[in-house]
Amino acid sequence: MAVAALTGCAPVAAAPVTPAATPSSTTSATAAARGEDIPVAAATLAPPEEPVPPVRVQVAGRDVDVTVVPVGVDRRGAMVLPEDPSVAGWYRWSSDADAARGTTVLAAHVDSLRWGLGPFVRIRDLPDDAEIVVTADDGARRTYRVDSTERFRKAALPDRVFDRTGAHRLVLVTCGGTFDPATRTYSDNVVVTARPAGGSG
Amino acid sequence: MRTPIRIAGVVIGAGALTAFGVAPANAATPAPAGVSVLHAVPDTPVDVWVDGERTLDDFQPGDLAGPLALPAGTYSVAITAADATDDSDPVIGPVDVPVEGDRSYTIAAHLNEGGEPTATVFANDTSAAPAGQGRLTVRHTAAAPAVDVLAGGDAVIEGLENPDEQVLELPAGTISAAVAAAGSTDPLIGPADVQVAEGVNTIVYAWGSADDDDLELAVQTITGLGGNPNGINSGTAGLAAEGGSPVGLIGVGALAVLVAGGAALVVARRARA
Incomplete structure (x- = not known):
């Protein structure tokens, strides 16, 4: 099976997928009773929406400037990470670089026996409001604050x-x-959450 | 509940326990069900009546309506010709459709194996899919004998009969799918590329009539079912341990010694060769 290749830390080749949306069912029975429109459409497969993958993440003043590649899950259901700690993985089924909703998840090894410490060791003590910049595949840059x-x-x-x-x-x-x-393995995950700093930077 | 509730031909009086649209909206009320309607009877526009009210007007073959949020209860559904003035002379039904709260259903108006119009209520699987996977549901709603579903030429579903369904969970991706008579690999429909998207239940209906040579696929998708990874193992060396982990560093040191020792052995063997 093809999934058997997704073991350990091996990065996964990029493939466009449709990000999952939230279920939508806003029409109410009362609305129907009032004669309001019920959505009707041809039962055909809509073309998938192409996500905009993030390709680079930088943290100002922390010497963090790493390439980002799309990743999935391994056979045991864990998120796959690039083996090289100086490359981050974008969980390809999380929100993309252009998202209006949900979390865009980027993760990287903190270290490795082969490469030593990785840049993400320096995200573990970021102060609030520290600036993070994510560059998308289409070149757009988006600034976040911790x-x-x-x-x-x-x-x-x-x-x-x-x-x-x-x-x-x-x-x-x-x-x-x-x-x-x-x-x-380490005991903990360090999770840095940042909000958009008001549009592209 | 992956077995469809066969309701075709079952007539149990008026039966509606909940008047359409008057369920109380207090906090104790369970979430409503999401009910979609698929028109899979070839060539015949219809009207769909729920509890005596015209709910879908001039509904065309191949179209999908909804989802409609319905409070839990039992609804009387009748399907008439598109020019009917009431539901007293239905083509299908009336049938009682029991609906549980917070569930997803599709009512399919379709042909039975013999080519007669009927209706089937399917409960849609909206449980979370495993991380990285999508769900493919295949429903036989065509006037045709049992079929196999082929993916990449191999039968992944065998002997599916009208009005049954089968549900598969597959790694996200695109499959080349075809529908063939059971035991055959000669496609009746397709092959067609079907995208199995992560976190989406892609529901494919085979519909139409084999005798009339108008078998087709209809597709419904239910999104937002993506499961999460069960962990992120983001370090392997112990170089960045917090709160002190000298054992880890010793482990790395010992490994380095082992690697160096192994290299020395290799060198020694090569020297002898």
């Missing part, structure tokens, strides 16, 4: 990190906490 930096036990990473609804925000994720050499 709202919060939180640590979660990895097993308790909250679903809101991957929330596809609500006001748009950027989430950067890496590892922190203590390290277990037996499993070669």
Whole structure:
């Protein structure tokens, strides 16, 4: 099976997909009873909307300037990350670089045996309002301001990190906490949440 | 509930427990159901009546209406010719459609295997799909015998009969799908590219009539079903441990010694060769 290739930290080739939207069913029975329009359309497959992938993320003053590539999930359902800690993965089914809603999730290894420490080690202590710039595949740049930096036990990473609804925000994720050499894993995820700083920068 | 509720031909009086559109809207009321209607009877525009009210006017074959938010209850649905003045002479029904709150249904008006108009209520699977996957639901609503569904030439669904369905969960992507008579690989419909989008239930209806050579696909999508990854393992070396983890650093050091030792062995073997 093709999915068997999505193991470990191997980056996944980019493929355009349709970002999931929220279910919409706003028509009410009362509306129908009042004779208001019920949506009717040909039952044909609409062409997929192409997402705009983020390709670069920079953190001002922290020497963080990394390439971003689209990633998916591995066989066990974990988010795949590029093996090189100086490349971040964009969870390709999170919001895209042009999104109006939901979270755009970018994550990178904090370190690796092969490459050593990665740039994302420096996002773990960002002050509130620190500036983050994301560049999209179409060249558009979008500036964000840090709202919060939180640590979660990895097993308790909250679903809101991957929330596809609500006001748009950027989430950067890496590892922190203590390290277990037996499993070669950290205890925590560090989650930086940032809000758009009022349009493109 | 992946088995469709067969309601065709079942007539149980007027039966509507909840008057259309007058359910109380207090906090204790469960979320309404989302009900869509698919017209899959070839060549015949119709009107759809719910509890005696004309709800869809001049509804065309191949069209999908809704979703309509309906409070839980049982609704009487009748389908008439498009020029009917009331629902007293239905082509299909009236049938009682029980609806549970917070569920998704599609009422399909279609032909049975023998080519007679009928209706089937399908409960749509709106549970979260595994992360990175989409759901493909295939429904046989055509005047045709049992079919197989082929993906990339292989049968992924076998012996599907009118009005049954089968649900698959697949990695997101595009598949080349065809519908063939059961046991055959000779396509009756397709092959056609069907996109299985992440977090979307793509519902494909085979409809029409094999005898009239007008079999077609109708497609309905239900979005917003994406599951989340179950974790992010974003570090492997222990170089950035917080709160002190000397064991990790020792582990890395030991590994470096092992790697160096292995390299030395390789060199030694090559020297001997």
